[in-house]
Amino acid sequence: MRTYADCFPCFIRQTIIALRQLTDDEGLQERMIKEVLPVIAAADMEKPPAYTTTFLHRAIRQRLGEDPFRNIKHTYNSLALGLYPRLRERVRESAEPLWTAARLAIAGNVIDFGIFTSVDINGSVTRALEPCIAVDDYPSFLAAVRETDSILYLLDNAGEIVFDRLLIEELQASGKKVKAVVKGSAVLNDVTMEDALQVGLPELCEVTDNGSDAIGTILEWTSAEFRAEFEKADLVVSKGQGNFETLCGTRKRTFFLFQSKCEVVSKDLGLSAGSMLLKKS
Amino acid sequence: MRTYADCFPCFIRQTIIALRQLTDDEGLQERMIKEVLPVIAAADMEKPPAYTTTFLHRAIRQRLGEDPFRNIKHTYNSLALGLYPRLRERVRESAEPLWTAARLAIAGNVIDFGIFTSVDINGSVTRALEPCIAVDDYPSFLAAVRETDSILYLLDNAGEIVFDRLLIEELQASGKKVKAVVKGSAVLNDVTMEDALQVGLPELCEVTDNGSDAIGTILEWTSAEFRAEFEKADLVVSKGQGNFETLCGTRKRTFFLFQSKCEVVSKDLGLSAGSMLLKKS
Numbered sequence: 001m002r003t004y005a006d007c008f009p010c011f012i013r014q015t016i017i018a019l020r021q022l023t024d025d026e027g028l029q030e031r032m033i034k035e036v037l038p039v040i041a042a043a044d045m046e047k048p049p050a051y052t053t054t055f056l057h058r059a060i061r062q063r064l065g066e067d068p069f070r071n072i073k074h075t076y077n078s079l080a081l082g083l084y085p086r087l088r089e090r091v092r093e094s095a096e097p098l099w100t101a102a103r104l105a106i107a108g109n110v111i112d113f114g115i116f117t118s119v120d121i122n123g124s125v126t127r128a129l130e131p132c133i134a135v136d137d138y139p140s141f142l143a144a145v146r147e148t149d150s151i152l153y154l155l156d157n158a159g160e161i162v163f164d165r166l167l168i169e170e171l172q173a174s175g176k177k178v179k180a181v182v183k184g185s186a187v188l189n190d191v192t193m194e195d196a197l198q199v200g201l202p203e204l205c206e207v208t209d210n211g212s213d214a215i216g217t218i219l220e221w222t223s224a225e226f227r228a229e230f231e232k233a234d235l236v237v238s239k240g241q242g243n244f245e246t247l248c249g250t251r252k253r254t255f256f257l258f259q260s261k262c263e264v265v266s267k268d269l270g271l272s273a274g275s276m277l278l279k280k281s
Numbered sequence: 282m283r284t285y286a287d288c289f290p291c292f293i294r295q296t297i298i299a300l301r302q303l304t305d306d307e308g309l310q311e312r313m314i315k316e317v318l319p320v321i322a323a324a325d326m327e328k329p330p331a332y333t334t335t336f337l338h339r340a341i342r343q344r345l346g347e348d349p350f351r352n353i354k355h356t357y358n359s360l361a362l363g364l365y366p367r368l369r370e371r372v373r374e375s376a377e378p379l380w381t382a383a384r385l386a387i388a389g390n391v392i393d394f395g396i397f398t399s400v401d402i403n404g405s406v407t408r409a410l411e412p413c414i415a416v417d418d419y420p421s422f423l424a425a426v427r428e429t430d431s432i433l434y435l436l437d438n439a440g441e442i443v444f445d446r447l448l449i450e451e452l453q454a455s456g457k458k459v460k461a462v463v464k465g466s467a468v469l470n471d472v473t474m475e476d477a478l479q480v481g482l483p484e485l486c487e488v489t490d491n492g493s494d495a496i497g498t499i500l501e502w503t504s505a506e507f508r509a510e511f512e513k514a515d516l517v518v519s520k521g522q523g524n525f526e527t528l529c530g531t532r533k534r535t536f537f538l539f540q541s542k543c544e545v546v547s548k549d550l551g552l553s554a555g556s557m558l559l560k561k562s
Contacts, residue, residue, distance in 0.1 A: 005297050005310045009290035016286050029286045034322045041318045045311050209296075 001245050006264050010213050011040045014053055018060045018188070026262040032063060045052075049264070050215040050243035057187050058213065058240075060190065060273045067186040069113060071156075076111055076119075076159030076189070077198045083121070084142035084162050091166055097146070099138060102257060103128040103168040107274050108163025109156060109240055109259045113189040119159075124259075134275035135243055135259070139280060141255050143237050152175040152233035154210075154217055156240030156258075164239060172205060184211040184223065216242030219250070241265055245280075254281040287545050288330045292321045295334055298394055299469070313344060313356035316448050329526035330498040330545070338468050339494065343561055348467040350394060350439075357392055357400075357440030357470070358479045364402070365443050379426070380419060381429045382451040384409040384539065385474035387557050389444025389520055390437060390540045394470040400440075405540075408557065415541070422536050422559060425516050429460040433514035435498055436492075437521030437526075437539075441470045445482050445520060453486060465492040465504065470522075497523030500531070522546055525560075535562040 015036055019029045027252070036059050043052040061067055063107025065195035087104055094100035111119050127133075145151070151171055151203040155161055168178045180201055183190045196207045197248040217238070218225060238247055244256045245265065256279045260266045296317055300310045316341050324333040342348055368385055388409035392400050408414075426432070432452055436442055449459045461482055464471045477488045492504025498519070500508060511517070516552040517535040519528055525537045526546065537560045541547045547554040 005300075005307065005314055009293040009297070010312050012290040012293065016290070020285075026286065030326050032325075033286055033289050037318050037322045041315045043315075046307075 001012060001043045001048050001248060001263065001268050003043055003049045003052065004264050007043070008040060009051070010262060010264070011049075011056060013051055014188075015056055015060065018057060018068045019064075020062055021072060021113075022066065032060065032110065035063065036060065048216065048218075050218065050242050050245045053242075054187065054214040054218065054221075057215070061186065063279075069189045070186065072113065073158035073189050073191075073195060074198065076157075076194055077162065078165070080108070080111075080121075080159040080162035081199060085163070087125075087163070087166055087167075098142065098170045098174065100129070101167040102138065102141065102278060103133075103161050105167040105239065106133070106257050106259065106278060108160035109257070110261075111157050111159040111189070112240070112261060113157075121159075133277065134271050135269075135277040135279045137255065137278055137280040140280045144253065144255065145171065145174070145176060148176065148234040150179065150233070150234050151237055152229060153178050153180045153205075153237045154190045154239055154243050155180055155196075156243060157184055158190050158191055158195045159163045160239065160240075161187075161201065162193055165199060165201060165204065167237075168201070168205055174188060178205045179229065180205055180207045181226065182209050183206060183213060183228075184209045189214045189258070190215070214246075216240070216244075216246030218246050250281070252281065255279065256281065282329050282529060282549050283545070284324055284326045284328060284330045284333065284546050285425065288324070288333070289321060291545070292324070292330075292333055292337060293370075295354075295469075296337055296341065299338060299349045300519070302343075302353060303345055303347065303523065313341065314469065316344065317341065324361075329419060329497065330501075330529060331523050331526045334523075335468065335495045335502075338496070339410050342467065351472045351526050352469065353394065353475055354439035354470050354472075355479065357438075358443065359474055361389070361392075361402075361440040361443035362480060365446070368406075368444070368447055369450075372451065379423065379448075379451045381410070382448040383419065383559060384414070384440075384449040385423065386444050386520065387414070387538050387559060388538065389441035390538070391542075392438050392440040392470070393521070393540075393542060402440075414558065415552050416550075416558040416560045418536065418559055420562040421561045425536065426452065426455070426533065429457065431460070431516040432516050432518055433510060434459050434461045434518045435459055435520055435524050436463055436472045436477075437524060438470050439472050439476045441472075441520065442482065446480060446482060446485065448518075449482070449486055459486045460484055460510065462487060462507065462510075465490045466494045468494045468496060471496070482489070495527075497521070497527035498524075519526055529562070531562070532535045533562065536560065537562065 039055045091097045091100045107124045110124035210226040212221045238256045240258050260275045282546045372378045372381045388405040391405035470479045491507040493502045521539050541556045
């Protein structure tokens, strides 16, 4: 998808959210916003908004000298790990564990500091487990999983990764080989290898990084190794709005599991904001 | 009040609202947003946000070659005139007509295209006529009106001006001389002489303009004639958030009648967004 006029206020909102993670100094916040306005002015409208937000978050990290989201990512991983035993039980006890785990993976996508600063995870779980969600290609997903031996799983956010763990466990329990992909380095609250280690993912499946600090998966900025993995993958599970923005145009057989959190993406999809999707490419 | 970081996304939102009044051309909208980003980058944080929004609306009018709000102002004046007979009746039938008219003047302030693009005027009227509003200095207002012979009434928005007419009628009915003030030229959906004429205000009271195209009342940009009027006024009735932002620091005896519509102003006041105020300076 492309960038729209309505993305511009959100670019600044994202900047403010990032700055407030690290500093209460209003003067510094205001100077920083003014400093990044040229980054926003240079937005390529033909590219997904994830390009501009990637540049923005790079500029903020560079200027502040550290990753604004490091602490909150750790906190959300811990909080989600606290929910894990009960969620694991819910999956195991359910009539269709893969369905339940897929829905919970969508529920976990509510954790996104690019858009929200507070998270109603219990509300999100309840909504995700209702019979109907806005787009539900689960039957195709089930068929695709059955047909394939290996799955490339593109992770999204900290906290959410614990919910992904539930789905990866179910996929592996059905005999599939899952390779999970984290970001090459810090960007927003996206997971890196540090987060995967915190939630014990490498004990469960192979975890690799995509060599990139981009929001979503901007293929031309990923490592040659990742691109080779992506090319040869039979089936991709893509988590989150950023991955949808950046990968919805590729021809790869992909299932996008996410919540359409912003007005722009929702309008592009013809859905209302807050919609949940398990969407076939 | 000063400008805060949270004003920046709103500066862009206001730009988008203005552009969409005149053009559906997304390419033009996007180019215009990029063109006005330097105006936003130049924001003086020690001044009220109304300074920056004034510069923004000037840049937009200049670039588009016309006033984006002219048609919608006309429409909202007509809509409000349609409500006028029933509202007039409500004022006359009420136990305390001045109280009712003051509250309806606050209700009318919900019409503001700087912040909203849709207006729930009936809901606003209902809320305004409830016994309690967030700040209610009506007893002081009543006393101040009784003590004075003449009132300078700073108008705000189109549509809302019909609600102001109700209050001006009540003030004049109690023997006060009211001078109503419009903007010197077009800015956002603020009233100019054209709007005053459309709603018949000059038949009721003297109407003058402040010689300025600023959001709110930025005294140093108003005409010498207006400043002289303002200086000598015994009592000022100030409508709207823009006038509050720009006049709350003056020592003039003023009553601010408005709805605190944005998060920044509401936080500054210690109120929740959407609060209604009849506030003594």
